Amino acid sequence: MANLTERDRYEWWVGDGADPIEGLASFLGHHGFPVSDLAVGAYSSEPGYGVGLLIGAAASAVAVGAEPGAPSPCPDVPDVAAVVFDRRNEAQPAAVTLGARYSALSLSEWRASWSDTDHAAAIRMVQAAIASGEVYQVNVVGHRSAAYDGDPSAALRAVAGLSGAGYGGGLAGDGWAVLSASPECLLTVAGGRATTRPIKGTRPSTAAGRVDLLDDAKERAEHVMIVDLERNDLSRVAVPGTVAVEELFAVRRWAGLWQAESVISARLRPGTGLVELLRAMLPGGSVTGAPKLAALRQIAALEPVGRGPSMGAMGFLTRDRLDLGLTIRTVAVDHTRLHVWAGGGITWGSDPASEVAEAQAKAGPVLAALEGAARPL
Numbered sequence: 001m002a003n004l005t006e007r008d009r010y011e012w013w014v015g016d017g018a019d020p021i022e023g024l025a026s027f028l029g030h031h032g033f034p035v036s037d038l039a040v041g042a043y044s045s046e047p048g049y050g051v052g053l054l055i056g057a058a059a060s061a062v063a064v065g066a067e068p069g070a071p072s073p074c075p076d077v078p079d080v081a082a083v084v085f086d087r088r089n090e091a092q093p094a095a096v097t098l099g100a101r102y103s104a105l106s107l108s109e110w111r112a113s114w115s116d117t118d119h120a121a122a123i124r125m126v127q128a129a130i131a132s133g134e135v136y137q138v139n140v141v142g143h144r145s146a147a148y149d150g151d152p153s154a155a156l157r158a159v160a161g162l163s164g165a166g167y168g169g170g171l172a173g174d175g176w177a178v179l180s181a182s183p184e185c186l187l188t189v190a191g192g193r194a195t196t197r198p199i200k201g202t203r204p205s206t207a208a209g210r211v212d213l214l215d216d217a218k219e220r221a222e223h224v225m226i227v228d229l230e231r232n233d234l235s236r237v238a239v240p241g242t243v244a245v246e247e248l249f250a251v252r253r254w255a256g257l258w259q260a261e262s263v264i265s266a267r268l269r270p271g272t273g274l275v276e277l278l279r280a281m282l283p284g285g286s287v288t289g290a291p292k293l294a295a296l297r298q299i300a301a302l303e304p305v306g307r308g309p310s311m312g313a314m315g316f317l318t319r320d321r322l323d324l325g326l327t328i329r330t331v332a333v334d335h336t337r338l339h340v341w342a343g344g345g346i347t348w349g350s351d352p353a354s355e356v357a358e359a360q361a362k363a364g365p366v367l368a369a370l371e372g373a374a375r376p377l
Helices: 022-031 055-064 116-132 153-158 206-216 217-235 275-279 292-302 352-372
Strands: 004-012 049-056 082-089 139-149 169-173 174-182 184-190 193-199 199-204 243-252 257-267 314-316 322-324 332-333 337-346
Touching: 004 022, 022 049, 022 055, 022 082, 022 257, 022 275, 049 169, 082 169, 116 139, 116 292, 116 337, 116 352, 139 217, 139 292, 139 352, 153 169, 153 174, 153 332, 153 352, 169 292, 169 314, 184 314, 193 217, 199 206, 199 217, 199 352, 206 243, 217 243, 217 257, 217 275, 243 322, 257 352, 337 352
Parallel strands: none
Antiparallel strands: 004 082, 049 082, 049 314, 139 337, 169 174, 174 332, 184 193, 184 322, 193 257, 199 257, 243 257, 314 322, 332 337
């Protein structure tokens, strides 16, 4: 991100009114991005001109007509942000404006938004909804935060350096920053072709863990359910007959964990605009469940703390590419606290204690990276 300067930005919060995705598209169109048709090969006539994008979980839900859920624990972070950048040699990168903090980072103990007992109870409630036929699967997410003092930059860099963060990155504004070490691609569009890479299924990255993940019928069934959901999402904006599963249940490593990933792609239907595309793909199926709207109703009812910028999307739009990672393994920073979220998909066959442990395992590398760059407060 060296030699980037900010040209303009768009920020939206739940409660602002209007439609966040329509507003985003209007903003991008004003800056010369022909967002009315992403099936063409290039989106801007200006080389070196791009946009950093953040779409949080609540905005993703609102975009598809669902309830946004509980309030965000970090309300200073916008639910949608777009920052237009130019490349200019004399410019400096946009700063994380959290105040003049030059001292070493100190960190308090992490405070969870719910206990393990409450988390397990929510899982059992999802299973009751499955038994009654309301849903097939729901992703349940917990939140934790810690007070901090000093400069969080080193801690954020440590998270960014986690192995396997193929869709990592950051975006910042006045009083907030979001950093993701995500391994998961929500959506890539290049040359008129859209690709999504859902991840479902996690084990420790040992030889035994890999075998266990490959042999686990419950994990495979959960994974295939999300693949089917994403195939359906893409089909809403695809040329008929072009949706393809290029890879199914491929096991890959991320920061001490094995995770199962599939690759699904499609040729975009001519005239597919950014608004239509985002409404088809948001929120990501692997962090919601199936059917998607019914799962979102369960999430809004069960989770006591909002997902903020996590379980949404973050990435960039350039003259020839849209690239959005799913904001799992994501840290949000406001003036006083660091925020982390983690969870997992719940099916009829889920064991509540195991699901709680899996969520903790997913948060583990992020928490370790943050704590490794800090001292007790």
